[in-house]
Amino acid sequence: MKIDPNSPADLSAQIASAIRDAIVSGRLIVDERLPSEAELSEQFEVSRSTVREALKRLAAQSLIRTQRGAFGGAFVNRLSYEDAHNGHITTSTVLLGMNNVSFDTACEARFALERACAHLCAERRTADHLATMRAEIVRQAQPGLSDEAFCASDVALHRALVDGAGNPVLSYQLAGAVEAMQPLMNMITFTARDRAEIVRLHGRIADAAEARDGTAVSDALQELEGYTKTLAQSVFAARAKAQSAPAGTAR
Amino acid sequence: MKIDPNSPADLSAQIASAIRDAIVSGRLIVDERLPSEAELSEQFEVSRSTVREALKRLAAQSLIRTQRGAFGGAFVNRLSYEDAHNGHITTSTVLLGMNNVSFDTACEARFALERACAHLCAERRTADHLATMRAEIVRQAQPGLSDEAFCASDVALHRALVDGAGNPVLSYQLAGAVEAMQPLMNMITFTARDRAEIVRLHGRIADAAEARDGTAVSDALQELEGYTKTLAQSVFAARAKAQSAPAGTAR
DNA sequence: AGACGTTTAATTGTCTGACATTCCTTGGCA
DNA sequence: TGCCAAGGAATGTCAGACAATTAAACGTCT
Numbered sequence: 001m002k003i004d005p006n007s008p009a010d011l012s013a014q015i016a017s018a019i020r021d022a023i024v025s026g027r028l029i030v031d032e033r034l035p036s037e038a039e040l041s042e043q044f045e046v047s048r049s050t051v052r053e054a055l056k057r058l059a060a061q062s063l064i065r066t067q068r069g070a071f072g073g074a075f076v077n078r079l080s081y082e083d084a085h086n087g088h089i090t091t092s093t094v095l096l097g098m099n100n101v102s103f104d105t106a107c108e109a110r111f112a113l114e115r116a117c118a119h120l121c122a123e124r125r126t127a128d129h130l131a132t133m134r135a136e137i138v139r140q141a142q143p144g145l146s147d148e149a150f151c152a153s154d155v156a157l158h159r160a161l162v163d164g165a166g167n168p169v170l171s172y173q174l175a176g177a178v179e180a181m182q183p184l185m186n187m188i189t190f191t192a193r194d195r196a197e198i199v200r201l202h203g204r205i206a207d208a209a210e211a212r213d214g215t216a217v218s219d220a221l222q223e224l225e226g227y228t229k230t231l232a233q234s235v236f237a238a239r240a241k242a243q244s245a246p247a248g249t250a251r
Numbered sequence: 252m253k254i255d256p257n258s259p260a261d262l263s264a265q266i267a268s269a270i271r272d273a274i275v276s277g278r279l280i281v282d283e284r285l286p287s288e289a290e291l292s293e294q295f296e297v298s299r300s301t302v303r304e305a306l307k308r309l310a311a312q313s314l315i316r317t318q319r320g321a322f323g324g325a326f327v328n329r330l331s332y333e334d335a336h337n338g339h340i341t342t343s344t345v346l347l348g349m350n351n352v353s354f355d356t357a358c359e360a361r362f363a364l365e366r367a368c369a370h371l372c373a374e375r376r377t378a379d380h381l382a383t384m385r386a387e388i389v390r391q392a393q394p395g396l397s398d399e400a401f402c403a404s405d406v407a408l409h410r411a412l413v414d415g416a417g418n419p420v421l422s423y424q425l426a427g428a429v430e431a432m433q434p435l436m437n438m439i440t441f442t443a444r445d446r447a448e449i450v451r452l453h454g455r456i457a458d459a460a461e462a463r464d465g466t467a468v469s470d471a472l473q474e475l476e477g478y479t480k481t482l483a484q485s486v487f488a489a490r491a492k493a494q495s496a497p498a499g500t501a502r
Numbered sequence: 503a504g505a506c507g508t509t510t511a512a513t514t515g516t517c518t519g520a521c522a523t524t525c526c527t528t529g530g531c532a
Numbered sequence: 533t534g535c536c537a538a539g540g541a542a543t544g545t546c547a548g549a550c551a552a553t554t555a556a557a558c559g560t561c562t
Contacts, residue, residue, distance in 0.1 A: 010515070012307060024341060030349055036542060047517045049300060052543090056263060056304045057311035061338075063345065069525030070541045084346045087312075088339070090275060092424075094314065095335045098281055101420060108371075109420035116367035120359075169352060169360035169428075173343075177424055261544070287513060298546045303514090320554025321512040 003044055011046050012053035023063050023076055034074040081172050092180030103232045106181055111225035113177045117165035119214030125164035132160040133206045140199050151185045157202060188235050197227060254295055262297050263304035274314050274327055285325040332423050343431030354483045357435055362476035364428045368416035369472060370465030376415035383411040384457045391450050402436045408453060439486050448478060
């Protein structure tokens with residue numbers, strides 16, 4: 001592993017890149033201990049601070065973990081589904097927030113992905129998954145629920161649907177998409193009438209999952225997508241109208 | 252933004268976390284300049300090195316970029332689809348490589364996700380997307396192609412299919428899944444007979460996309476998934492047999 | 503006045519050396 | 533044997549210095 005001191009790129013970035021390649025390609029295996037910071041600084045012929053900055057970059061990606069004390073050091077980290085999942089949510093959230101992604105585009109992507117596991121979920125869901133979905137539906141029908149709590153429950157329900165497919169790789173990919181949509185959903189105020197319709201469609205999803213009818217799950221999701229889009233449209237339209245109305249009508 | 256010097260967590264991790272929260276929640280907006288390292292070290296009451304380690308963590312996630320010189324500093328970075336995409340591929344690749352994910356599980360997830368954009372692609376694909384797919388199919392039929400090049404072309408074709416859905420959020424999510432599968436696919440040696448069958452199925456996908464028949468695209472993907480799985484199974488079985496055979500037969 | 507080079511100041515990148523903190527190992531002692 | 537203290541190795545943090553870079557401000561010449 002070599003670096004180029006004359007490259008315009010930061011030395012710490014180059015070092016991080018070199019070590020990252022070694023991890024991704026499998027030359028460094030899980031739980032293997034990297035050389036100590038002092039040894040690395042000798043190998044790369046840089047100071048210890050530079051090595052440390054490189055290691056922090058890798059730690060930020062959960063590729064290594066560090067341990068203090070004797071026989072401590074930096075170890076190649078086994079990337080857990082949970083870590084990958086959390087990173088994915090952060091990235092997706094920032095991506096949606098920063099790139100003026102329209103509600104429709106995000107919504108379309110989210111439901112397209114979710115339908116991808118409709119059939120698998122219908123086939124493999126356990127009683128547990130179904131119970132979770134039913135419980136969230138009951139919660140969503142309670143009148144006093146705040147919009148945030150309603151959205152959180154919505155996420156939990158869809159999460160159960162995704163997990164029901166019994167494929168952790170799929171769960172990792174999808175849960176990121178579903179949860180990253182939450183900030184956008186939180187921007188919508190749900191009237192009692194809206195909630196009743198959503199709960200009804202959630203009920204259809206649960207019924208279809210119970211009956212192990214994948215196509216019905218998919219169809220219900222499709223309808224939910226349509227309803228969510230029109231709902232968002234009307235909320236945004238109403239908000240735009242309030243904006244242009246005389247001052248004093250705004251809160 | 253405050254940190255706790257008595258927490259067991261590293262100060263640099265706490266600082267990175269605080270700034271990350273500010274970015275994700277929108278309190279820091281795109282292209283906004285963070286205080287200089289010297290100012291941050293005053294605000295948080297830590298040394299400049301500690302601040303730098305925190306900033307490197309954020310840079311590793313493409314959340315900030317730094318610029319040297321007068322009026323330089325750290326700026327909130329607009330996360331591009333490309334950056335997000337590359338990070339996603341790295342994470343997915345490591346995740347699959349480190350967690351003993353079976354070929355079947357990864358394959359199932361990949362095709363389930365890809366089918367999610369079958370209908371959208373059929374509806375929206377441009378002549379360009381179709382041309383890319385056809386070109387890759389021609390390439391795949393060439394006899395001299397190495398296994399690596401064959402797999403790369405495979406990725407390019409599926410990438411075109413995904414992009415054909417015309418939803419950048421979907422592309423970001425899916426391309427990660429498709430490309431992360433490549434190392435697993437690369438482990439398979441494709442015989443001429445296998446390739447012919449794959450090329451045939453790719454042709455069916457392209458035909459269906461050309462006819463704007465989403466269901467046909469989905470069906471062809473389903474068949475491709477089945478074939479890929481049985482192919483992998485036979486390759487792995489043959490390899491296991493070679494393993495247990497007397498030494499000398501292995502390369 | 504305008505074009506063009508020079509200086510200057512601000513900022514990140516790197517290095518050095520020191521000390522604090524953590525934690526496993528080792529060895530002594532009851 | 534069991535417990536406790538010392539040692540040592542590693543990361544975490546700090547302070548201060550210098551190098552490299554860059555854009556703005558300034559001067560000078562035409």
